[in-house]
Amino acid sequence: MATKHILIVPGDGIGQEVTAVGKKVLDKIAAKFGHTFTYDEALIGHVAIEATGVPLPDESLEKMRNSDAVFFGAVGHPKYDNDPSAKVRPEQGLLKMRKELGLYANLRPIKLFDELLGASSIKPEILKGADILFFRELTGDIYFGEKGRKNNGDTAYDIAEYSRYEVERIARKAFEAARTRKKKLCSVDKANVIETSRLWREVVQKVALEYPDVEVEHQFVDATAMLLIKDPRRFDVVVTANLFGDILTDEASQIAGSMGMLASASIGDGTGVYEPIHGSAHDITGKGIANPLASVLSAALLLDISFGMKEESEAVISAVDKVLKDGFRSRDIADATTPADKILGTDAMGEQVLLHI
Amino acid sequence: MATKHILIVPGDGIGQEVTAVGKKVLDKIAAKFGHTFTYDEALIGHVAIEATGVPLPDESLEKMRNSDAVFFGAVGHPKYDNDPSAKVRPEQGLLKMRKELGLYANLRPIKLFDELLGASSIKPEILKGADILFFRELTGDIYFGEKGRKNNGDTAYDIAEYSRYEVERIARKAFEAARTRKKKLCSVDKANVIETSRLWREVVQKVALEYPDVEVEHQFVDATAMLLIKDPRRFDVVVTANLFGDILTDEASQIAGSMGMLASASIGDGTGVYEPIHGSAHDITGKGIANPLASVLSAALLLDISFGMKEESEAVISAVDKVLKDGFRSRDIADATTPADKILGTDAMGEQVLLHI
Ligand SMILES: CC(C)[C@H](C(=O)O)[C@@H](O)C(=O)O
Ligand SMILES: CC(C)[C@H](C(=O)O)[C@@H](O)C(=O)O
Numbered sequence: 027m028a029t030k031h032i033l034i035v036p037g038d039g040i041g042q043e044v045t046a047v048g049k050k051v052l053d054k055i056a057a058k059f060g061h062t063f064t065y066d067e068a069l070i071g072h073v074a075i076e077a078t079g080v081p082l083p084d085e086s087l088e089k090m091r092n093s094d095a096v097f098f099g100a101v102g103h104p105k106y107d108n109d110p111s112a113k114v115r116p117e118q119g120l121l122k123m124r125k126e127l128g129l130y131a132n133l134r135p136i137k138l139f140d141e142l143l144g145a146s147s148i149k150p151e152i153l154k155g156a157d158i159l160f161f162r163e164l165t166g167d168i169y170f171g172e173k174g175r176k177n178n179g180d181t182a183y184d185i186a187e188y189s190r191y192e193v194e195r196i197a198r199k200a201f202e203a204a205r206t207r208k209k210k211l212c213s214v215d216k217a218n219v220i221e222t223s224r225l226w227r228e229v230v231q232k233v234a235l236e237y238p239d240v241e242v243e244h245q246f247v248d249a250t251a252m253l254l255i256k257d258p259r260r261f262d263v264v265v266t267a268n269l270f271g272d273i274l275t276d277e278a279s280q281i282a283g284s285m286g287m288l289a290s291a292s293i294g295d296g297t298g299v300y301e302p303i304h305g306s307a308h309d310i311t312g313k314g315i316a317n318p319l320a321s322v323l324s325a326a327l328l329l330d331i332s333f334g335m336k337e338e339s340e341a342v343i344s345a346v347d348k349v350l351k352d353g354f355r356s357r358d359i360a361d362a363t364t365p366a367d368k369i370l371g372t373d374a375m376g377e378q379v380l381l382h383i
Numbered sequence: 384m385a386t387k388h389i390l391i392v393p394g395d396g397i398g399q400e401v402t403a404v405g406k407k408v409l410d411k412i413a414a415k416f417g418h419t420f421t422y423d424e425a426l427i428g429h430v431a432i433e434a435t436g437v438p439l440p441d442e443s444l445e446k447m448r449n450s451d452a453v454f455f456g457a458v459g460h461p462k463y464d465n466d467p468s469a470k471v472r473p474e475q476g477l478l479k480m481r482k483e484l485g486l487y488a489n490l491r492p493i494k495l496f497d498e499l500l501g502a503s504s505i506k507p508e509i510l511k512g513a514d515i516l517f518f519r520e521l522t523g524d525i526y527f528g529e530k531g532r533k534n535n536g537d538t539a540y541d542i543a544e545y546s547r548y549e550v551e552r553i554a555r556k557a558f559e560a561a562r563t564r565k566k567k568l569c570s571v572d573k574a575n576v577i578e579t580s581r582l583w584r585e586v587v588q589k590v591a592l593e594y595p596d597v598e599v600e601h602q603f604v605d606a607t608a609m610l611l612i613k614d615p616r617r618f619d620v621v622v623t624a625n626l627f628g629d630i631l632t633d634e635a636s637q638i639a640g641s642m643g644m645l646a647s648a649s650i651g652d653g654t655g656v657y658e659p660i661h662g663s664a665h666d667i668t669g670k671g672i673a674n675p676l677a678s679v680l681s682a683a684l685l686l687d688i689s690f691g692m693k694e695e696s697e698a699v700i701s702a703v704d705k706v707l708k709d710g711f712r713s714r715d716i717a718d719a720t721t722p723a724d725k726i727l728g729t730d731a732m733g734e735q736v737l738l739h740i
Contacts, residue, residue, distance in 0.1 A: 102575065107601070110574050110581040110588070117575045147613050152504040168525070168543060173578035181546045182582035186525060189538045216626075217467050218459065218474045221530035224467040225539035231467070244464070249662075251634035252642060255612055256504050269573075273630060277608035285609060305606075 029062040030333055033093035033297075035086065037071040038116060039306025040316040040372075041099020047318035047376035048097060048325045051345075054383045055329065055338050066093065070123065071101030071116035071306070081119030087126055090297055095332040096127075097325065098301040104308050116306075124164050128295035130192065131199045133327070134160040134275045134303055135289065136258075138282050141350035145283035145359045148255060156258040156281050159207065161200040162271025164292055166192045167222070169268045188222045188267065193229040200265035201237040210241045210262035214250045214270055226267060247274070254278055275303060284358040286317030289324035291331050300328040314371040317356035319346055322379055345382035354378050386419040387690055390450035392443065394428040395473055396663025397673040397729075398456020404675035404733035405454060405682045408702075411740045412686065412695045423450065427480065428458030428473035428663070438476030444483055447654055452689040453484075454682065455658040461665050473663075481521050485652035487549065488556045490684070491517040491632045491660055492646070493615075495639050498707035502640035502716045505612060513615040513638050516564065518557040519628025521649055523549045524579070526625045545579045545624070550586040557622035558594040567598045567619035571607045571627055583624060604631070611635055632660060641715040643674030646681035648688050657685040671728040674713035676703055679736055702739035711735050 032052060036045040049065065056063040068086035075081050081101070090096050101116040123129070136158040143150045171185030197213070204211040213230040215223035227244055234242045245253065247270045253260065254274065258281045266274060279285040285304040292299040302320030310316055322342060330339035353368045360369045370378065389409060393402040406422065413420040425443035432438050438458070447453050458473040480486070493515040500507045528542030554570070561568040570587040572580035584601055591599045602610065604627045610617065611631065615638045623631060636642040642661045649656040659677030667673055679699060687696035710725045717726045727735065 107575065110584040115575065121576070147506055147509040148504055149506055168541075169576055171540070175578065175582070177546070180548075181544060182578045183528070184525075184543045184577050184579050186541045186543065187538060189534070191537075216629075218464065218472065219478070219526055220541050221532065221539045222541050225532070227467040248629045248633035251608065251630045252636055255634065255637040270630075272573075272605045273608045273627075276605035277612065277634060279609055280612040 027060045028333065029064070030094040031064045031066070033089050033096045034065055034067045035070050035090070035096055035098045036067070037099040037101045037306065038073055038103055039100060039308045039311040041071075041101070041306055043311070043314065043316050043372050044302060044318045044321035045097060045099040047372060048321035050376060051322050051325045051342060051379060051383065052097070054380050055341065058341070058383060059335070059338050070098070070119040072103040072105075074119055075114055075116065081114060081116050082122045087123070090123065090127060093297055095328050096297055096299040097328060098299050099321070100302065100304065100306040102306040102308070121169060123299065124292060125170060127297055127299065128165065129292035129299055130163060130165045130294045131196055131292070132162040132164040132271065133291040133293065134162060136160065136275070136278045136281050139287070139347060139350050142283035142287065142359055145361060146280055148258070148280060153258060153281060158258065158261045158278060158281070159203055159263050160271060160275050160278065161196055161203065161263065161265040162275060163192065163196045163266070163268050165294070167268035186220070186222050186269075188225055190225065190229055193226050194233060197230050197233040197265060200263050201233060201240055204240045204263040205237065208262040209239055212243050212245055212250070212261055212264045214245050214247050214264060214266035214274065216247050217244070218246060222267070230265070250274060251277060254281070279303065284317065286320055286356060286358040287323070288320050289327050291324075291327040293331060298328070298332040300324040314373065315357050316372045317358050318372050318376050319356070322346060322376070341383055345379045348382040349375070349378040352378070384417045385690065386421070387451040388421045388423070388449075389685075390446050390453045391422055391424045392427050392447070392453055393424070393456040394458045394663065395430055395460055396457055396665045396668040398458070398663055400668070400671065400673050400729050401659060401675045401678035402454060402456040404729060405678035407733060408679050408682045408699060408736060408740065409454070411737050412698065415698070415740060416692070416695050427455070427476040429460040429462075431476055432471055432473065438471060438473050439479045444480070447480065447484060450654055452685050453654055453656040454685060455656050456678070457659065457661065457663040459663040459665070478526060480656065481649060482527060484654055484656065485522065486649035486656055487520060487522045487651045488553055488649070489519040489521040489628065490648040490650065491519060493517065493632070493635045493638050496644070496704060496707050499640035499644070499716055502718060503637055505615070505637060510615060510638060515615065515618045515635060515638070516560055516620050517628060517632050517635065518553055518560065518620065518622040519632060520549065520553045520623070520625050522651070524625035543577070543579050545582055547582065547586055550583050551590060554587050554590040554622060557620050558590060558597055561597045561620040562594065565619040566596055569600050569602055569607070569618055569621045571602050571604050571621060571623035571631065573604050574601070575603060579624070587622070607631060608634060611638070636660065641674065643677055643713060643715040644680070645677050646684050648681070648684040650688060655685070655689040657681040657689075671730065672714050673729045674715050675729050675733050676713070679703060679733070698740055702736045705739040706732070706735040709735070
């Protein structure tokens with residue numbers, strides 16, 4: 027029986043809708059296992075810009091630092107996407123949060139629930155048994171290097187950077203995880219062209235010497251993008267840089283049937299942040315049809331990683347499993363064979379999960 | 384009846400094996416249509432390093448400049464991949480060739496032959512009818528910016544750069560192509576984070592005004608990596624930066640069933656270069672089992688684009704189609720239902736193609 031303070035940071039678009047469901051799941055877990063979870067809320071993204079002029083107010087950051095875990099939704103708004111010259115952008119809030127909280131390791135488990143084997147565009151016989159854990163580096167690379175314009179604005183540049191130390195700490199996290207799994211690690215880079223990737227490969231090769239029990243391979247990012255679809259079962263733990271991780275994990279969502287099923291944990295020096303890997307999805311915002319399971323599974327990761335509550339975490343995951351076994355589907359994971367009365371909206375899907383906790 | 388001079392640049396690994404087949408196809412076309420094709424050979428990559436110490440000797444470059452088209456294989460060797468500190472690398476030859484010949488537009492058509500509908504790991508009902516033409520920018524981005532180490536070698540950096548002019552010229556090529564196809568163009572970037580992408584989006588938005596008949600969308604690279612697998616038919620022409628194009632086209636190879644089926648054309652100011660998108664594949668080099676069809680289809684692109692020989696090009700493509708219809712398969716596109724006597728090696732596959740020209 028523990029007392030924990032959780033900061034809810036819904037952000038933009040469907041972030042609001044799905045974190046509301048995730049919070050109910052956390053509440054139910056607290057009640058069932060006799061914990062006390064207290065909550066506060068904070069602003070980030072477009073809603074923060076509208077309210078305060080900045081995408082991550084100091085007050086939000088302060089609250090994050092003072093909580094035991096951050097339960098986050100999504101940021102983004104089409105308004106900024108269509109205006110490449112916008113100076114203030116929702117995503118800056120997300121990047122600042124990652125940097126300020128030192129969240130250098132982004133864990134993205136790609137796990138296919140048995141019931142969703144048919145929901146993917148990839149053939150079931152290719153997918154069955156696929157289970158990948160991505161470690162995406164989250165506070166370096168081209169995301170955080172200097173960027174700007176020169177030649178009167180006619181040339182744009184972005185600097186990608188990695189230090190030995192940055193690569194080493196994420197590599198260690200990935201190797202440690204591989205030890206608790208199938209003991210296979212794939213490090214992804216573009217060392218045949220890029221200098222940051224050559225440093226990356228050098229450091230991973232060195233760290234590997236400390237983990238002789240883990241089988242290591244190095245793949246180029248282009249080959250990996252292909253192999254993830256061709257043969258997803260060949261991967262166990264994958265570790266890669268910020269930008270490559272961004273691309274490859276979105277791609278890998280298709281292994282799990284839908285982006286709407288994928289949770290993530292961002293951890294580092296202080297408070298951990300838990301969020302769906304999907305974005306704010308303004309095309310479906312307000313319709314009540316978003317899949318809340320990525321947020322629910324993010325709550326499970328929060329319980330496990332930040333609170334060390336394994337049993338509670340598994341209670342959430344097995345509730346999701348039961349809902350899927352009962353045949354309930356949100357739109358993104360429904361197919362032609364799903365009966366109409368089994369296709370549920372965001373809240374109804376959440377209610378089903380709560381029933382099984 | 385034309386006289387043309389073709390430079391064969393086999394490069395490394397299976398590049399040698401597949402270009403040999405491609406050259407025979409060019410020969411047969413010349414004989415059948417009454418053209419005179421003359422040939423020379425040049426070194427690039429690991430074989431060039433071994434012979435001359437550099438990955439692209441001046442003599443090779445000179446020969447490229449003086450030919451009507453370059454028919455290229457692949458570069459690469461595991462020796463360098465395992466040694467991130469190697470100073471001289473086969474890939475430098477490829478990059479230098481692209482830069483020196485001004486090959487700023489890399490066309491990668493992703494076309495699924497009907498007979499290979501079942502060969503992909505993606506479900507046939509998702510794939511049927513998919514037909515994408517990628518325009519990958521090829522002489523800018525993080526590939527060609529300054530790169531190096533600082534802080535006593537403890538920090539690595541790579542600079543990505545794009546000028547307005549560079550984006551404009553590739554965008555125009557892509558829009559022109561969209562006009563001859565389904566009039567849909569998807570521009571891919573990461574404008575929510577990266578400055579070069581913001582310039583990219585700005586310029587594509589501007590060029591789009593000149594092509595009001597083409598329907599344009601802008602997608603983030605992470606979302607695109609997902610959508611290519613989820614719904615490949617939504618794409619017609621895709622235009623993107625060098626690094627994103629590298630990753631996305633390898634991924635998209637799964638739409639065509641195998642990387643062994645994908646040809647590419649690199650064009651720009653001077654001589655065009657035609658090559659499979661696959662690499663040197665040292666794991667299967669010397670075994671005679673590489674799929675030669677990517678090289679054969681690269682010959683088709685060469686005939687069409689550099690020589691304006693539409694009929695000749697189509698003769699090659701339809702020969703490939705017939706070979707597949709006859710049930711012949713290289714290993715990469717064979718499956719459990721392929722009879723053993725229909726699985727052919729590199730040369731035998733090539734012989735079948737020649738039979739139908
Ligand atoms: C919104 C965007 C800045 C972000 C990223 O690129 O990291 C998102 O795609 C993610 O993966 O969390
Ligand atoms: C070999 C490598 C440098 C090259 C690239 O990254 O451009 C290859 O992957 C390609 O796509 O042609």
